[in-house]
Amino acid sequence: MHSLDADLIIIGGGLGGIAAALSACNHGLRVILTEETDWIGGQVTAQGVPPDEHPWIEEFGCTRRYRDYRNRVRETYERMMSYEKPNQLLNPGNGWVSKICHDPRVSLHVLQEMLMPYRLTNQLILKRNTKLTGVKRRGRSVQELYFDNSDRPLIASYFIDATETGEFLPLAGMQYVTGAEAKADTGEPHALDSADSNDIQAFTFVLAMEYRENENHVILKPAMYNFWKSFHPPIWPAPLLSFYAPHPITLEKREYTLFPKESGFSLWEYRRIYDQKQFKSPIQAGDITLMNWPQNDYFLGNIYEVSKNEKKKNIYQAKQLSLSLLYWLQTEAPRSDGKKGYPGLSLRTDIFETEDGLAKAPYIRESRRIKAEYTVVEQDVSPDFNQGKTGTLYEDRVGIGSYSIDLHPSMTGRTYVDVKALPYHIPLGALIPKDVDNVLAGCKNIGTTHITNGCYRLHPTEWNIGEACGALAAFCIKNQTNPKAVREDKALLKDFQSILRKDGFELEWPGDFYS
Structure with a gap:
């Protein structure tokens, strides 16, 4: 031994x-x-x-x-x-998802x-x-x-x-x-009628972005942008790349906004990790938020209990989804002033120290148990x-x-x-x-x-x-x-x-x- x-x-x-x-x-x-x-x-x-x-x-x-x-x-x-x-x-x-968004x-x-x-x-x-x-x-x-x-x-x-x-x-x-x-195995009211080993929650590739008004930081058009722009999941009330998604509780159509306004759910403040108003900086710095939203949840396939090729494909497509959402926000997202897109959104590649600016690993909600x-x-x-x-x-x-x-x-x-x-x-x-x-x-x-x-x-x-x-x-x-x-x-x-x-x-x- x-x-x-x-x-x-x-x-x-x-x-x-x-x-x-x-x-x-x-x-x-x-x-x-x-x-x-x-x-x-x-x-x-x-x-x-x-x-x-x-x-x-x-x-x-x-x-x-x-x-x-x-x-x-x-x-x-x-x-x-x-x-x-x-x-x-x-x-x-001052992100409202947490009392210590950082x-x-x-x-x-x-x-x-x-x-x-x-x-x-x-x-x-x-x-x-x-x-x-x-x-x-x-x-x-x-x-x-x-x-x-x-x-x-x-x-x-x-x-x-x-x-x-x-x-x-x-x-x-x-x-x-x-x-x-x-349901027959667990007695849980919200369990499925039949077990399904593939009924696994979406995973997400998070990215960080800073907003610099009147600047242009538009990224190269992602390879899968056209696919994701036209993708309309059956469970979704609108195309995935939009400001609409199901309400998590009622499942009714819910409107989101990027920045706060009188109505709608502000995505920007949701997971904001740097509120520049709270800090003094020797340079002009903008707010920074993390993109982990309903619109970039990836649910077309998993990264475990699948083949290596399937895992690789799903990782690539999930990354493309997050980058496509950013590109849509930069170029096509509707604005309250009648214009389209927020080119001042800047992908902060430094925050995760990755070349593509995406998180080092996907956010996994559900594991093997x-x-x-x-x-x-x-x-x-x-x-x-x-x-x-x-x-x-x-x-x-x-x-x-x-x-x-x-x-x-x-x-x-x-x-x-x-x-x-x-x-x-x-x-x-x-x-x-x-x-x-x-x-x-x-x-x-x-x-x-x-x-x-x-x-x-x-x-x-x-x-x-x-x-x-x-x-x-x-x-x-x-x-x-x-x-x-x-x-x-x-x-x-x-x-x-x-x-x-x-x-x-x-x-x-x-x-x-x-x-």
């Missing part, structure tokens, strides 16, 4: 992977963290999605480390930018800083540009991992799959689910099935979160599913695979259904999931036990939850948190 390369190997450097590494290192484990791109941070950095959070996030509803991350983001702006702090907490972009590069800086103490002592080894290619498994135990840039396998006691698409699962021969479950010891279903979070203010209070809870059940259009032609969900708890059983003892699910790949993935996939919940996995791996190694035993043994579970509480986890919602 070869010696261990680490106590824990985490595959995937997104928010779940980062949180798992911080927690595991804090508990004394030696950790290897791998990431496919050259940026850590996942959806908040390489994918370009500012934190999507619940209304109470400034006071409660996340772990202490997630709050530290948020605080550091604000402190970075206040330390480095000329900013006169108002009486309210800084929201760098530049992906700031999150990258903060997360690197948070990991640095462990890297300085070599307790944590970070391997960027590293892709998992193989897994050796014997029975209920994973033994070795193979990577594209290593001439030998890496060995550890525990492994956390924190990849964006759950790519560890098929390589390890583990049981997993994709797409939508059948483990067959877990416990699967969260719609009934657990729906106000129609729960009498109190929150969803099911699991005995094995390891955190809390809140978001509506928000499903974007799927790759089978289904439109939005957006229904209410109560503030919920995170069950430990959803992080534990049924068929392997030393692997944990560390992000969107936990035991949810297609429906409940819609509320468990956002930033603070993904962080909480990963952080709990890191702590659990450390607890199991220290106590010479395994995750399933921790969940089933009440004494062990109580001890583990006590450690989580001391470490800054919130395991229940406050009794009076909303009226």
Whole structure:
């Protein structure tokens, strides 16, 4: 038997992977963290999605480390930018999707800083540009991992799959689910009548743009522009490249505008990450926003559970969609003054450090999901099935979160599913695979259904999931036990939850948190 390369190997450097590494290192484990791109941070950095959070996030509803991350983001702006702090907490972009809409590069800086103490002592080894290619498994135990840039396998006691698409699962021969479950299997009111493994939410290639009025920054016409300009999905009330889309809840025709006006939904302010009015700059700078809108959701095909050629095609077409939307905005979008197009929209290629200006990785809303010891279903979070203010209070809870059940259009032609969900708890059983003892699910790949993935996939919940996995791996190694035993043994579970509480986890919602 070869010696261990680490106590824990985490595959995937997104928010779940980062949180798992911080927690595991804090508990004394030696950790290897791998990431496919050259940026850590996942959806908040390489994918370009500012934190999507619940209304109470400034006071409660996340772990202490997630709050530290948020605080550091604000402190970075206040330390480095000329900013006169108002009486309210800084929201760098004043984007309304989040109370802390900010530049992906700031999150990258903060997360690197948070990991640095462990890297300085070599307790944590970070391997960027590293892709998992193989897994050796014997029975209920994973033994070795193979990577594209290593001439030998890496060995550890525990492994956390924190990849964006759950790519560890098929390589390890583990049981997993994709797409939508059948109503007969889950009893969920919004489940399909028949299961469909291809009913997977759209993914999106985000881009950043700055507006400079009276300037011309029109990009070259994208190769697929004519296709996307004429594309009118059956589920859409107008061509995709327009200021109309289905309302996510009512599905009625909804009007959008680029910039704010008396009526309509302003796309510009939605995910704005830099509000120039808040900062002083030695040069004239415009507002910056991130394009992650209904109009550039790509739902014509997937990038996992498909052939390499199909994946390549869908990535190309999704990128072309985002660039085509930008070109349409620059040249043909109707304006309130009767003119067409906003040529002053400038593609900010520097923000993601990519040649085409698009995010380093696609924003993945829905991953492969483990067959877990416990699967969260719609009934657990729906106000129609729960009498109190929150969803099911699991005995094995390891955190809390809140978001509506928000499903974007799927790759089978289904439109939005957006229904209410109560503030919920995170069950430990959803992080534990049924068929392997030393692997944990560390992000969107936990035991949810297609429906409940819609509320468990956002930033603070993904962080909480990963952080709990890191702590659990450390607890199991220290106590010479395994995750399933921790969940089933009440004494062990109580001890583990006590450690989580001391470490800054919130395991229940406050009794009076909303009226």
